[in-house]
Amino acid sequence: MDIARLKSSFARIAMHGDEVPLHFYADLFLKHPETRPLFPVSMQAQRAHLVEALVTIVSAVDDVHDLTAFLRDLGRGHRKFGALAEHYGAVGDSLLATFAYFCGEAWDAELEADWRGAYELIASVMTGAAREDEERHPAWWAATVIAQERLAYDVTQLTVRTEPRLEYLPGQSVAIETPARPRLWRYYSMANAPRPDATLDFHIRLIDGGAVSMALTAGTVVGAELRLGPPAGALTLDAGSGRDVLMVAGSTGLAPLKAMLEQLATLAKPPRAHLFFGSRTADGLYDLTVLEKLAAENSWLTVVPVVSSGGPGPGRTGPLPDVVSEYASWSGHDVYLAGPTGMVRDSAARLAADGVPVVQIHVEDFGWSEP
Amino acid sequence: MTSDAWYDEQRRLTPDRVQSAVFPLTRWGRHGYEEEPVRAFLAEVQAEMVRLINERASLWQEVQRLRRRVLGKENGNDAILFGKDDAHVHAVRILSSAQRTADRYVADAQAYSGRLTEEARARRDEIMGQAQHHADLMLEEARTRAREAAVAVIDDARVAPQTDQERRAVQAELAYLRTFSEVYRQHLKIYTEDVLRTIEDWESKERAAVRDTPGGA
Numbered sequence: 001m002d003i004a005r006l007k008s009s010f011a012r013i014a015m016h017g018d019e020v021p022l023h024f025y026a027d028l029f030l031k032h033p034e035t036r037p038l039f040p041v042s043m044q045a046q047r048a049h050l051v052e053a054l055v056t057i058v059s060a061v062d063d064v065h066d067l068t069a070f071l072r073d074l075g076r077g078h079r080k081f082g083a084l085a086e087h088y089g090a091v092g093d094s095l096l097a098t099f100a101y102f103c104g105e106a107w108d109a110e111l112e113a114d115w116r117g118a119y120e121l122i123a124s125v126m127t128g129a130a131r132e133d134e135e136r137h138p139a140w141w142a143a144t145v146i147a148q149e150r151l152a153y154d155v156t157q158l159t160v161r162t163e164p165r166l167e168y169l170p171g172q173s174v175a176i177e178t179p180a181r182p183r184l185w186r187y188y189s190m191a192n193a194p195r196p197d198a199t200l201d202f203h204i205r206l207i208d209g210g211a212v213s214m215a216l217t218a219g220t221v222v223g224a225e226l227r228l229g230p231p232a233g234a235l236t237l238d239a240g241s242g243r244d245v246l247m248v249a250g251s252t253g254l255a256p257l258k259a260m261l262e263q264l265a266t267l268a269k270p271p272r273a274h275l276f277f278g279s280r281t282a283d284g285l286y287d288l289t290v291l292e293k294l295a296a297e298n299s300w301l302t303v304v305p306v307v308s309s310g311g312p313g314p315g316r317t318g319p320l321p322d323v324v325s326e327y328a329s330w331s332g333h334d335v336y337l338a339g340p341t342g343m344v345r346d347s348a349a350r351l352a353a354d355g356v357p358v359v360q361i362h363v364e365d366f367g368w369s370e371p
Numbered sequence: 372m373t374s375d376a377w378y379d380e381q382r383r384l385t386p387d388r389v390q391s392a393v394f395p396l397t398r399w400g401r402h403g404y405e406e407e408p409v410r411a412f413l414a415e416v417q418a419e420m421v422r423l424i425n426e427r428a429s430l431w432q433e434v435q436r437l438r439r440r441v442l443g444k445e446n447g448n449d450a451i452l453f454g455k456d457d458a459h460v461h462a463v464r465i466l467s468s469a470q471r472t473a474d475r476y477v478a479d480a481q482a483y484s485g486r487l488t489e490e491a492r493a494r495r496d497e498i499m500g501q502a503q504h505h506a507d508l509m510l511e512e513a514r515t516r517a518r519e520a521a522v523a524v525i526d527d528a529r530v531a532p533q534t535d536q537e538r539r540a541v542q543a544e545l546a547y548l549r550t551f552s553e554v555y556r557q558h559l560k561i562y563t564e565d566v567l568r569t570i571e572d573w574e575s576k577e578r579a580a581v582r583d584t585p586g587g588a
Contacts, residue, residue, distance in 0.1 A: 209485020
């Protein structure tokens with residue numbers, strides 16, 4: 001297999017931008033119309049995902065270990081979308097037809113054989129991981145909404161019960177699909193530690209123009225059936241470290257940290273823990289009474305509400321990274337950060353600059369910015 | 372294309388290189404371009420390059436098709452207008468363009484819904500701000516009035532010198548609280564009624580709007 005040639009032909013194909021995935025999906029749907037219902041109405045984000053995955057695969061092709069881990073995740077992750085082993089052949093054919101189309105005269109039998117060989121390898125790793133996963137987990141969990149509570153004017157808590165029970169670690173998240181927006185999956189963190197009754201809380205923040213958050217907050221009633229993907233995410237408690245804990249939450253970044261606090265409360269000797277809960281305005285500090293109650297019941301926990309932009313509010317005022325940094329020295333702490341992109345990035349940078357070792361900083365980026 | 376030409380092709384400026392171009396920053400005190408407009412322009416150049424590359428590719432396909440047609444004619448076979456592959460490529464193009472249209476509709480709808488919630492958020496902040504301001508004013512007025520009432524009680528007590536000082540203080544406190552509570556409650560009632568009226572007004576307007584929408588129920 002001539003890897004340099006595969007890479008250079010891919011670079012040439014990639015020059016055509018969005019036309020490439022557009023051609024690929026049209027080719028696939030024409031040859032195999034039964035695959036169309038596996039995708040959402042708008043394919044815009046889907047095309048970007050495909051190109052991103054292809055770029056990752058092609059650039060990691062020399063590092064078999066990393067590539068295998070990526071492909072195994074990809075294979076497992078595709079189960080919830082309804083991808084079956086027999087779909088992989090159809091995808092391979094359309095991918096090769098697309099590459100041939102955009103390579104033009106440069107496409108020859110040798111290049112085709114190389115690409116086919118590469119694709120078969122990729123597909124076999126992905127389907128292998130999916131098959132192993134099948135023995136352990138369902139492709140997705142059926143979840144029934146059993147309670148709905150408005151925590152702030154733009155944050156709703158959904159409580160669901162899953163069938164079968166979903167095993168996860170506090171701090172992890174799952175992708176959620178609502179029947180109101182079929183084939184659109186969005187990640188949300190569980191806001192509680194695992195309970196005996198297998199119920200899960202999610203904090204859903206209404207995002208302006210967000211298709212799924214809108215459907216989950218405004219369009220979901222008790223009794224609604226959702227689908228949950230397998231638990232994911234590496235923001236989990238390093239319980240054996242012996243270090244004290246600093247948590248910084250922005251907006252609904254509170255959810256995973258609240259789950260971890262519940263986990264800390266079950267320990268025989270919980271570490272000292274500080275939770276800074278930040279929001280732009282005072283009324284964005286939802287769930288504060290519950291947190292304060294938790295702090296009153298547990299002497300090892302201190303909760304500090306922070307309002308970033310002016311106006312009177314409970315707790316402290318100022319940019320979250322500044323308030324945290326000026327409060328104490330955190331270099332001996334395990335740090336857990338969750339929330340909007342800017343807040344997580346700035347807080348992590350500030351704490352690292354203050355001398356917190358990077359290995360002690362754990363983050364969950366919620367991927368949106370606070371209005 | 373020969374293999375040399377192929378590798379030469381790789382060294383040309385590509386949209387990818389334009390997109391990922393990084394320029395060193397100027398040192399303080401020296402003149403340099405602002406980063407944002409440069410990035411925006413590069414994004415434009417990159418998009419234009421992709422467009423040109425795709426136009427060139429489809430022209431190349433067209434040349435190939437016409438070449439086959441001419442060759443077919445020379446061979447006395449003028450029925451070859453489109454080969455089997457051409458038909459498929461045409462179908463792919465039609466489906467692609469339909470998909471793009473669908474994507475645009477969804478994106479427009481989402482942008483519209485985003486604008487609506489953004490406006491609602493701004494309106495809510497405004498109303499909450501006004502309410503807070505109003506409440507502050509009411510509180511201040513109630514305090515002033517109560518203070519006046521308390522002073523009046525003390526003045527009354529001076530007229531009747533037989534009561535001791537402690538008792539006067541308690542009476543003054545009571546009068547303050549009573550008046551404060553009365554004034555505040557009265558204001559609150561008026562304000563709440565006002566807010567409820569406004570909400571009812573909005574609701575009836577909204578119902579009317581829904582009724583007027585074709586297909587609305």
